[in-house]
Amino acid sequence: MTGKFTPDDLAAYVFSRTGAPNDDLLVGPAFGEDAAAVRVGGETLVVSTDPISLAAERIGTLGVAIVSNDVAACGGVPEWLTCTILLPDDDPALLDTITAQLDAEANRLGITIVGGHSESVSALSRPLLSLTCAGAADRYVSTGGARPGDRVLLTKAAGIEGTAVLASDFADEFDLPADLVADATSFFDDLSVIPDAAALEPFAAAMHDPTEGGVAAGLTEMAVASDAVLSVDPGDVPIRPETRRLCDAADVDPLRVLGSGALVATVSETAVDEALAALSDAGVDAAEIGTVERPEDTDHEAAGLRLGDEFLASPPADDMYALWD
Structure with a gap:
């Protein structure tokens, strides 16, 4: 199967298992909600994470757009991004292509890449990215x-x-x-x-x-x-x-x-x-x-x-x- 798990599976195995409670968590995991909201001082921080693996040619461009869209759709202003890059082979040329795409799209959207991780995984057949984006919101829109x-x-x-x-x-x-x-x-x-x-x-x-x-x-x-x-x-x-x-x-x-x-x-x-x-x-x-x-x-x-x-x-x-x- 390719795609998302069912709402019932998510409710049973994901949404009920969220670690230690915290009073500063305003919006946590829930069906259809693509970003969390956390109280940080007097502001609301919106945080989202997303993987991308199927689209190959512009995977970096897509990854930045998709994860930052989740923050924006909740009323946040996307500002910070991290990215884990997993490649099927130790291929510097492919790493060069993907990071150039990440850099160009993040720069175009005014987002700063602040960290991440890169490695090769022989079990993969295509590149896999996992990105996290965060930004402040005046009002969280669910x-x-x-x-x-x-x-x-x-x-x-x-x-x-x-x-x-x-x-x-x-x-x-x-x-x-x-x-x-x-x-x-x-x-x-x-x-x-x-x-x-x-x-x-x-x-x-x-x-x-x-x-x-x-x-x-x-x-x-x-x-x-x-x-x-x-x-x-x-x-x-x-x-x-x-x-x-x-x-x-x-x-x-x-x-x-x-x-x-x-x-x-x-x-x-x-x-x-x-x-x-x-x-x-x-x-x-x-x-x-x-x-x-x-x-x-x-x-x-x-x-x-x-x-x-x-x-x-x-x-x-x-x-x-x-x-x-």
Whole structure:
């Protein structure tokens, strides 16, 4: 199996085993919550950690974007980063490539790499990175804060990360036109949601960045974490033309492929126009894609995502996993 463990497994074996209690822990491990919040003096420190192993060509770029997005999506300003680099071979050239990517993306986003660890592990077949990012937040915004009556917003579009990875890692396999590969590879520049989150934070009841499983998984995680039903019409979800072409070539669903680059948020009905205007002022495209309901007010009577005619009570697996088998 490739992908995340089930909510039941996480509850049984992870969330209940968190070591010594500490009064300064404000938000700890919980389903759908990608970052913790810790009281440090009079401030709130947001901390997140993430691995990345499947995407190979731009793994350093992706790693920095993904882990810093988790901090930003909780209302934090990503500032500090550590990275463990595990390589399949003692390959200085590959180490050079990855650390150059880490350095360039961290510098572009204003993040300082403060430490980490690097070694070769013969049991690996591809590089593996594990990154931790931290930054201060004026207000922690949880994944599980969606309220009945809220409207669901999505920034940029679905499948941005998946589009970039398909172009960089699978161009030859799917015999993609050179112009499409060039356009889609440029999506690596759109992976950060730091500007998106900064614009939305004053209005958001909940924020979450879709990663594995794409927008469908991200919306489901927000719904379950909020004990709510998110109702979304798939036709309202923005999808770029390059994403449609590449997903058609790979026979994958744009709503179920790596989704970094988009940010999901819920805001009150009265704040929608102001939130969309703030995003526009920040140069970020966005769309209203759905509503938040109480489970008891729906046909399902359980938390989850109503995606057109489909109901998801747990996040779907990413359609791209099979491409690496």
